[in-house]
Amino acid sequence: QQEGFSGSDSVRVISASPCLSVRSLSRVISNLRDVLGSVENARKLFSKSNKFTSSSSVENMISNVALLKTDYGIDINVIRKSILLQHTPFLRNPEFFQNAVVRVEEELGIPRNSKKFLFGIHLLCCLSKKNIESKCQVFKSFGWMEDQVYELMRRCPFIFVCSTENMRKKLGFLMNELGYDPGFLIARYALLTYSLEKRLLPRHRVFLVLKEKGLLNHSFYTAVLKGEANFLKTLVEPFKDVEPGLHELYENSKVCPDVEPLSPVMPSLAAPK
Secondary structure, three states, rough: OOOOHHHHHHHHHHHHOOOOOOHHHHHHHHHHHHOOHHHHHHHHHHHHHOOOOOHHHHHHHHHHOOOOOHOOOOHHHHHEEEEEOOHHHHHHHHHHHHHHHHHHHHHHOOOOOOOOOHHHHHHHHHHOOHHHHHHHHHHHHHHOHHHHHHHHHHHHHHHHHHHHHHHHHHHHHHHHHHHHHHHHHOOOEEEHOHHHHHHHHHHHHHHEEEEHOOOOOOOOOHHHHHHHHHHHHHHHHOOOOOOOOOOHHHHHHHOOOOOOOOOOOOOOOOOOO
8 A cells, every 4th residue: 555556456466466575566566657657557557457466567568668768769658548558568578579669660661650650569569470461361352452451551550450250340341331442441441440330330320311311411431430429419319300210220220230241252443422
């Protein structure tokens, strides 16, 4: 508790690592607090994983953070936010981590001053080359060229962290059903970041109803980008008198999606307006 942890925090940490001495645990917490800038941030990480009770894990994090801050000039607050979002890459062996950092620039072509640089590190630290290649093959099975796949990876590396099955379903819907081509999706890669079942399909059902009744003044891409409250306000609630069941259709679609995964085939090359 002298490190700023509550009694319940301390009990949980000690229970997770009963062999760690009080002095060692105190040093781990102190080091983690220094890296993350506050006791509150340290508590957040301890609540996510027991790996931080290992002094070697924290030492790895210290080295990896120093590399990014000192050698690559990345702002410490940006690094801290990245750790709180996804800490796993920062626990990797420093040699492995440094190799991944170099590859982000050399192989993925993401510069160190890009906001996506840390996402690239996450990708290369969490996925093997074989795994990444299997993700690339999914895109190629839908007719993507290799340079198009890597362009998407440069623009949005975290898309490749999702499962191959998830990726295949999204591409099947966006390319086979909607007719979007690779160039369209590269330029509007946000479409690939949203849940198929909870966002893309439900909103597309609303989109089709409004289109059929001639009430549509948005593109599907615009509709997908809207926050939940804004989507309901602009594309559901205004039409409740014309289409009383629209809100129910939307909510039920999120609970019980009924579209089956689609098989990868060559899509139309004409991007929709």
